Amino acid sequence: MIKNYKPVKSIGLAIILCLGFVLQTFAQQTIIKGVVKDAVTKETLPYVTIFFNDTKIGTQTDLDGAYNIVTSANYNSLKFSSVGYQAIIKPFTKGTSQTINVVLQPDAQSLSEVSIIGGKRVKYRNKDNPAVELIRQVIANRDKNRLTNYNTVSYKEYEKMVFSMSNLSEKFKNRKIFRNYQFLFQEQDSTLIGGKNLLPLYIQEKLSEHYFSKSPEKNKTVILGEKQVDFDNRYIDNQGMKAYFGRMYQNIEIYDNNISVMSNEFLSPIANSAPTFYKYFITDTIKDQIPNVIELSFTPRNKADMLFEGQIYITMDGNYAVRKASFGVNKNINLNFVRALKIDLDFEENTDKRYYLSKSNLLADFGISKNKGLGFTGERSVSYKDFNTNITLPDTIFKGKPVEQAVGATTRTDDFWKNNRLDSISPNQLKIYGNIDTLQNLPSFKKTMQIVTLLFAGYQNFGPYEVGPVNTFYSFNNVEGFRLRIGGRTTPELSKRFYFENYAAYGFKDEKWKFFLSATYSINNKSIYQFPQNYIRASFQRDTKIPGQELQFVQEDNFLLSFKRGVNDMLLYNDFYRLDYVKEFENHFSYALGLKKWSQSPAGGLSYQTFNQQVLSNVNQLTTSELSLHLRYAPNEKFYQGKIYRTPIVDRYPVFNLRYTAGIKGLLGGEYNYHNIMGSIDKRFYLSQLGYSDVTVEGGYIAGTVPFPLLGIHRANQTYAYQLNSYNLMNFLEFVSDHYASLNIDHNFNGFFFNKMPLISKLKLREMVSFKALFGGLRDENNPALNQNLYQLPKYETGAQRTYALSNTPYLEGSIGIGNIFKLLRVDVVKRFNYLNHPEVSEWGIRARVKLDF
Structure with missing residues (x-):
């Protein structure tokens, strides 16, 4: 006992002495x-x-x-x-x-x-303001200080991204649900974000070599090593999550006019128009560095705008280069869920006395509450080394794809990372890899993820087979009445080559069964739900469909779409026999070949009628056989792969679509020959402080003589939801065309006007405007009024015309909306400008859309 007592006494004495010293210091x-x-x-x-x-x-x-x-x-x-x-x-x-x-x-x-x-x-004035004069010199010398001003550049880049639940209390940590997960928690650095505990969930590291040539302009990136936490793909799309984080946390290039952060465009403090939106103050001169550096502080003229605040340090050697920068956002900014944002940039001097970015760090904390409660913290740090300029780069470096992965890049050993990281990594961060692997093997975690997947993705996983989606289990419409549906699909646990999908549905009013069966063979031995797809599929579907509705991201029997306005009793009973081949490439070019036999029968208030010896007679069924080719090119596209569809991560890059369909008479019972060509371009335009515009241009042409069900039936919307790609005050099957062109502009001002209104600015609302124009018409051979051999255009029971061809006047529609209501709701007042003499139409309407925005 005595032998063991002395060390304890000594340790206790040391602690008391240290404590006393600390207390004395404080x-x-x-x-x-x-x-x-x-x-x-x-x-x-x-x-x-x-x-x-x-x-x-x-x-x-x-x-x-x-x-x-x-x-x-x-x-x-x-x-x-x-x-x-x-x-x-x-x-x-x-x-x-x-x-x-x-x-x-x-x-x-x-x-x-x-x-x-x-x-x-x-x-505050810009005129004769020395701080503004200084920033104008920085702007004037901006291009000279860019990397792209060199003839050639090469460097190494190391990127580290860590994401955690943050600001966790001891009470939260000690909840029963986390009883088996205590090993996950870490101490939080309270100097960065408040709170006591972190729950790290994700880490990603990447080491790359970059090469740039100015003339001709060429870029090449070689990924030497890549490592990340891998979640179970049954629950989380790892590649999609990486793409989403990459979009949220992009490289910070202060010399660009606009800097993309959190999927928003912020005006750089050294942009051409920056003095119009920022205030500048010279706050210090640092003379113990060569060259001397001036600290320039900046702040938004309006605190709620998408602008930064902080300091930049400018060299006073005639280059007016950025030597360092530290900035964030104002607490009043119209940016959802962001509780804290901090960006630090460090630059090092090159051999030619110019400066290049040596390290950047972006830290963001998100939460429902601005000041307290559970949050989510993401930190991305990037280090640059081995910077070489104006050296000879052989042409062989730029051969192949612009971004390539070195052999074995994703299987690098711990020793490789230990010897090649360009920045330090803490032991706690390294633990994340092992902690998440351990977490995923716990039965309680697996059960939790199954419940979460069911709630958010709509599928319940049973290993080789999963049931869903749940939002289609119940719906209703005027023809089928109360409708129940049950179905699901196989998973890679059954086979990585063969996939099967099925459902059965029953309408209690029409007393008819509907069903769907498909079998898919994966040619590249990968999941058919992962990029890049390469598969062949055969399917049969017997179900209902609203004429002209091609909803991209929702099923027509979605419960929420059951609520419709006006008269909406037109429906089709369809039998689809399909054979499809889909091939995607790494550059996001894809093509799809299809063979389809389609038999359609009208139902409800819809009928197919044609003149037979001057007497109208009903046609019970229309059968067509089609061959199709669909080309799509989406350069630099990123998306999150959900269970049943992809969610694009919208960026500035355009998306091109071209579809050709040939109807062949006599093939598999097809009744008509025709050619249908459709093309579209979608693009987002960023307008700096004025927000951004999503623009879609589309056009189509049908060659041949066909009845109205085979014409272009323009996308109408009779639900109360605001649909971006539909005409929200147009009735179903109101307009058909055999040639058309359309323009759709949806602009979000990001609160540019509301931010400047007292009191209203505190609500963080955002202004939206949209405009839609549709030009089109029917040639004489496809106009039933001039060709009685065609199906007559539908009419109401009263005899009033129901379906029309566009005249020389385009259909016009616009809306003014308020978005970001409760951070997720958009409400639009929609106006229809013409064709108001049609029955059952409204000049005005109110539509709502739910969308979570940052």
Whole structure:
């Protein structure tokens, strides 16, 4: 006992001594806080420089003029200074906690160019402002300081991304559900984000070599190593998650006019138009570096706009290059869920005395509540080394794809990563790989993921077979009445080559069974739901369909789409026999070949009628046989692969579609010969502070004489949901064409106007406008009024015309909407501008759309 007692006593004594030393240290600390205001206007002053007198140790006031500074050194006074104000020195008492509020007097000499009107606040102006003159020099020299100004560039890049649940309380950590998961939790760095605990969920590392040639312009990236947490693909799309995070956390290029962060475009503080939207202040001159560096602080003129705030450090050697930058966003910004955002950029001097980015770090914390509660933290750091410029790069480097993976890049050993990382990585971060693997093997976690997948993806997994989607189990319409459906599909656990899908449905009003069966063979031995697809599929479907409705991301028997306005009793009973081949390439070009036999029968208020010896007679069934080719090219496309569809991650790159369909009379009972060509281009245009526009241009032409069910039936919407690609005040089957062109513009101002309105700005609302124009018509051979051999266009029971051809006047529709209501709801007031004399149409309507935005 005595032998064991002494060490314990010694350890206890050491702890007491250390504790005493710490307490003594804190006892000697001086803590000073306060607010700095303008002596004339009483407005708080941001970015006031505060130093301990005769030192360069200090801080700055924030946007609300507040400051907080702590020291244990033997100082006794603070110096407050700001451009345009007289500096002031304030003494303080050492070793105490105290509040020192300060008012600064405007400097009459420094403010000779500033107008003071009626005793009101000092007006900020760009004219004769030295800070603005400095930033204009930076803008003028911007292109000279870009990497692309070199003839050739090569460098290595190491990227690390870590994502965690953050701001977790001890109570949350100790909940029963986490009883088996305590090994996952880590201590949180409270200096970055508040709270005590982190729950790391994801880590990704990548090492690459980059090559650039200016003339001719060529780029090449070789991925030397890539490593990430791999989740079970039954629940999470790993590649889609990586693509989504990559879109949210892109490279920060301060020399670009716009910087993409969190899927939004922010105006760079050194963009051409930056002085119009930012205020600049010279807050310090750092003379202990060669060349000298000026600290330039900047803040948005409007705190809710998509703009940054922070500091950039400019070299005073004639290059006006960015030496360093540290910035984030204002707490009042119209950016959803973002509680904190911090970006740090460090630059190193090249051999030619210019500067290149050596490290960037982007940290973002998300949460429902702005200040407290559970959150989600993502951090991306990128380091650059081995920077070489204007060297000879052989042409062989640029051969092949622009981005290639080195052999074995995804199977690198721990020793490889240990020897080749360009930045440090903490032991806690390395633990994430093993922790997540352990987590996924716990039975309780698997059960939890099954429940989550059922709720969000709509499928219940039973190993080789999964049942769903649940949102189609129940729906209703005027023809089928109450409709029940049950079905599912096989998974790769059954086979990686063969996939089967099926469902059965029953309508209680029409008392008819509907069903679907498909068999798919994967040619590349990969899941047919993963990119790139390469498969052949045979299917048969007997089901109902609204004429002309081709909904891309939802099923027509979706419960939420059962609620419709107006008269909507037109339906088709269809038998589809299909054989399809789909081939996708890594460059996101794809083609699909198809053979389809389609038998359709009208139901409800829809009938197919033709004249037979001047007497109208009903046609019970129309059969066509088609060969089709669909070409699609979506350069740089990224998407998240869900259980039943892909969710595109919209970016600035266009998407091209071209579809050709040939109807062949006599093939498998086909009744008509025709050729149908359709093409479209979709693109998002970013307009900096004015938001962005999603633009779709589409056109089609049908050659041949065909009845109206085979014409272009324009996408109408009789639900109460706002649909981006449909005409929201057009009735089903209201317009048909054999040639048409359309333009669809949907613009989101991102709160540009609402942000500037008092009180309203606090709601973080966003303005939307849309405009849709449809040009089209029917040639004489396809107009039933001129060709009685064709099916007559549908009419209401009253005899009023129901379906029309477009005249020389295009169909026009527009809307004005308010978005970001409760951060997820968009409501539009829609106006139909013409063709108002048609029966059962409305000139005005209100539509809503649910979409989660950042």
